[in-house]
Amino acid sequence: MPATSDAVVMRGVTFGYDRSRALLKGIDMTIPRGKVVAIMGGSGCGKTTLLRLIGGQLRAQSGQVTVDGQEVSTLDRDGLFVLRRKIGMLFQFGALFTDLTVFENVAFPIREHTDLPEALIHDLVVMKLQAVGLRGAATLLPAELSGGMARRVALARAVALDPMLVLYDEPFAGLDPISLGVVGQLIRELNDALGSTSIVVTHDVYESLKIVDYLYFVSEGRIIAQGTPDEVRNSPDPFVRQFVDGASDGPVPFHYPAAPYADEFVARVA
Amino acid sequence: MPMSSSPVLPDALGRGFRRIGAGTINAFARIGFATRFFVAVLLQTPAAFLRLRLTLREIYFAGVLSLVVIMVSGLFVGMVLGLQGFDTLNRYGAGDSLGIFVGLSLVRELGPVVAGLLFASRAGSAITAEIGLMKTTEQLSAMEMMAVDPLARIVAPRFWGGVISMPLLAALFSVMGVFGAYLVGVRLIGVDNGTFWGNMQAGIDFWPDVTNGIIKSIVFGVAVSLIAVFEGYDAKPTAEGVSSATTRTVVGGSLAILALDFVLTVFMFRGIGE
Amino acid sequence: MNRSTIDLWVGIFVTIGFGAIVFLALKVGNLTTLNAAPSYQLEARFDNIGGLKPRAPVKAAGVVVGRVSNVRLDPKTYEAIVSLNIDNGYEFSKDTIASILTSGLLGEVYIGLESGGDMQMLASGGRIGKTQSAVVLEKLISQFMFDKASAGPPGGGK
Numbered sequence: 173m174p175a176t177s178d179a180v181v182m183r184g185v186t187f188g189y190d191r192s193r194a195l196l197k198g199i200d201m202t203i204p205r206g207k208v209v210a211i212m213g214g215s216g217c218g219k220t221t222l223l224r225l226i227g228g229q230l231r232a233q234s235g236q237v238t239v240d241g242q243e244v245s246t247l248d249r250d251g252l253f254v255l256r257r258k259i260g261m262l263f264q265f266g267a268l269f270t271d272l273t274v275f276e277n278v279a280f281p282i283r284e285h286t287d288l289p290e291a292l293i294h295d296l297v298v299m300k301l302q303a304v305g306l307r308g309a310a311t312l313l314p315a316e317l318s319g320g321m322a323r324r325v326a327l328a329r330a331v332a333l334d335p336m337l338v339l340y341d342e343p344f345a346g347l348d349p350i351s352l353g354v355v356g357q358l359i360r361e362l363n364d365a366l367g368s369t370s371i372v373v374t375h376d377v378y379e380s381l382k383i384v385d386y387l388y389f390v391s392e393g394r395i396i397a398q399g400t401p402d403e404v405r406n407s408p409d410p411f412v413r414q415f416v417d418g419a420s421d422g423p424v425p426f427h428y429p430a431a432p433y434a435d436e437f438v439a440r441v442a
Numbered sequence: 443m444p445m446s447s448s449p450v451l452p453d454a455l456g457r458g459f460r461r462i463g464a465g466t467i468n469a470f471a472r473i474g475f476a477t478r479f480f481v482a483v484l485l486q487t488p489a490a491f492l493r494l495r496l497t498l499r500e501i502y503f504a505g506v507l508s509l510v511v512i513m514v515s516g517l518f519v520g521m522v523l524g525l526q527g528f529d530t531l532n533r534y535g536a537g538d539s540l541g542i543f544v545g546l547s548l549v550r551e552l553g554p555v556v557a558g559l560l561f562a563s564r565a566g567s568a569i570t571a572e573i574g575l576m577k578t579t580e581q582l583s584a585m586e587m588m589a590v591d592p593l594a595r596i597v598a599p600r601f602w603g604g605v606i607s608m609p610l611l612a613a614l615f616s617v618m619g620v621f622g623a624y625l626v627g628v629r630l631i632g633v634d635n636g637t638f639w640g641n642m643q644a645g646i647d648f649w650p651d652v653t654n655g656i657i658k659s660i661v662f663g664v665a666v667s668l669i670a671v672f673e674g675y676d677a678k679p680t681a682e683g684v685s686s687a688t689t690r691t692v693v694g695g696s697l698a699i700l701a702l703d704f705v706l707t708v709f710m711f712r713g714i715g716e
Numbered sequence: 717m718n719r720s721t722i723d724l725w726v727g728i729f730v731t732i733g734f735g736a737i738v739f740l741a742l743k744v745g746n747l748t749t750l751n752a753a754p755s756y757q758l759e760a761r762f763d764n765i766g767g768l769k770p771r772a773p774v775k776a777a778g779v780v781v782g783r784v785s786n787v788r789l790d791p792k793t794y795e796a797i798v799s800l801n802i803d804n805g806y807e808f809s810k811d812t813i814a815s816i817l818t819s820g821l822l823g824e825v826y827i828g829l830e831s832g833g834d835m836q837m838l839a840s841g842g843r844i845g846k847t848q849s850a851v852v853l854e855k856l857i858s859q860f861m862f863d864k865a866s867a868g869p870p871g872g873g874k
Binding site for chain 2: 720722723725726728729730732733736737740741743833865
């Protein structure tokens with residue numbers, strides 16, 4: 173299989189949780205290796221679904237999803253197993269295993285997929301925790317961590333096996349300004365240090381523009397805009413403008429569809 | 443006059459029938475999904491025992507933490523059996539048979555069934571809540587994405603923890619019950635100690651009485667554990683979803699125990715009354 | 717909750733659980749008396765076995781010496797053929813009497829053996845010649861009424 177220069181390629185991907193209503197309608201996306209790419213859009217537009225399609229948790233109803241040169245829908249159980257070893261994923265709010273310590277959480281993928289001796293595992297885990305700044309918290313339980321700390325531990329766990337592709341599902345959601353900066357910085361630095369590719373699903377425009385190489389905007393199941401951070405900042409597209417400026421009304425309307433306002437106050441004729 | 447639609451049939455009735463139809467199809471789909479799930483969990487049995495540590499931990503949470511409620515309940519049930527049993531038996535001059543009455547009731551029926559019901563509500567609901575919560579906080583998805591099968595690592599150990607704990611708990615329940623009846627019958631009421639134990643021993647056979655009780659408790663353990671892990675795995679990932687899943691575990695598990703009890707009793711004790 | 721504590725408690729739990737099963741088997745049930753003691757078979761025929769069932773005890777002088785293994789009807793003579801498993805170590809003479817008795821008024825039905833004076837003992841497969849069938853209550857009552865009727869009015873002469 174020829175090594176492609178792109179980590180992930182999506183062509184004409186269509187998917188809907190409900191067979192009758194498609195959430196994603198014909199998505200075309202190319203993620204080159206070594207880049208950090210953001211996928212942005214309003215809530216419920218299907219961003220997380222895209223990540224699940226890449227990871228093979230969901231199967232597209234039509235179109236192709238190619239990861240590292242392999243078509244995901246053709247993979248069997250063992251194939252998916254091999255694929256997932258190459259992917260690290262950071263879930264929204266961390267999804268740490270609540271009954272394991274911070275150390276055990278980061279060690280989990282290493283223990284499950286390698287036969288390394290305990291001493292080596294210890295060193296690897298400590299290195300990952302050091303990279304995210306939480307080496308001293310190794311013995312704590314997830315319940316004892318703040319939101320930002322939990323997110324960072326989950327990040328360390330996601331990169332424990334030095335994956336070729338790292339997926340981030342809303343990594344900035346609910347964090348304080350300091351943690352926001354830390355997480356954003358870690359995403360960029362880890363990507364460059366490990367030589368991997370990162371896909372960040374988010375709606376935090378400010379943090380994304382600081383760290384990513386390219387952005388995709390998803391609305392109503394289609395990609396309606398894309399570009400580099402500079403292109404996006406100066407884009408004339410009304411949707412992108414509303415998103416970047418945070419305007420309350422624009423292509424995405426403020427009002428939920430309803431009958432004319434005046435009609436609410438008209439007395440009903442008996 | 444030909445009628446293309448029937449205005450006589452109210453729309454509500456039509457809706458009702460459609461709902462029943464959809465509900466039935468849903469029920470069958472759910473049963474089908476549940477069966478595939480059960481088979482998948484059973485296939486992970488070798489994994490559960492290779493990682494013995496995980497299963498041991500689940501035996502602790504399902505079995506050890508149920509000890510207090512099981513043993514105290516057994517004691518009280520036995521004491522009540524002793525009181526009520528003696529009162530009734532004494533009317534026919536059969537007060538000396540208290541031992542065998544209590545022993546048979548507990549070993550054959552009350553031990554497995556009551557311990558099973560208590561297990562379903564205490565341990566079953568806990569297992570469902572735990573798995574449901576892990577689903578809600580995406581821990582199961584995270585595990586899947588790390589190429590670790592949650593069925594092998596989370597579900598199967600909990601299933602086997604339940605299956606192993608149940609017969610032991612049922613036996614402990616019966617023992618505490620006999621002890622409770624002894625306290626009431628021999629110490630309080632004054633039934634002769636030797637008669638109490640002697641008649642009991644003469645009347646209860648290891649095979650079929652004790653072994654059938656053990657078989658029953660194993661069957662109940664399998665049923666309750668399967669229902670508990672399934673409801674947790676299938677729960678809607680919201681707070682409300684987990685709550686209704688735990689309710690279904692307790693209700694479904696209890697009904698399954700009672701229904702299975704009837705079926706098993708018919709098969710096992712066919713000779714009664716011959 | 718560290719691992720060793722969990723292991724300890726699981727160990728305790730499994731031990732007392734099995735202990736409970738053993739207790740039920742021995743103290744509550746009668747496992748010890750059911751060990752596969754070597755036994756031999758005897759046969760006895762009765763006109764009426766009453767409520768005798770398989771696995772009913774066989775007693776001599778009130779001591780359990782065996783169990784009834786099988787009960788069936790001889791289609792030609794219409795007698796009940798009862799097979800008995802007697803523990804090795806107990807021997808009975810050829811003129812032993814086998815009776816069907818009830819322990820107490822409402823108790824269980826069992827077979828009582830009374831050994832006779834014959835020097836020769838029954839061997840395995842042997843048949844007990846002298847038997848006494850079960851007492852059927854209805855026949856007893858009708859017998860009593862019949863005797864009473866034939867005896868005439870009380871105090872009166874024949």
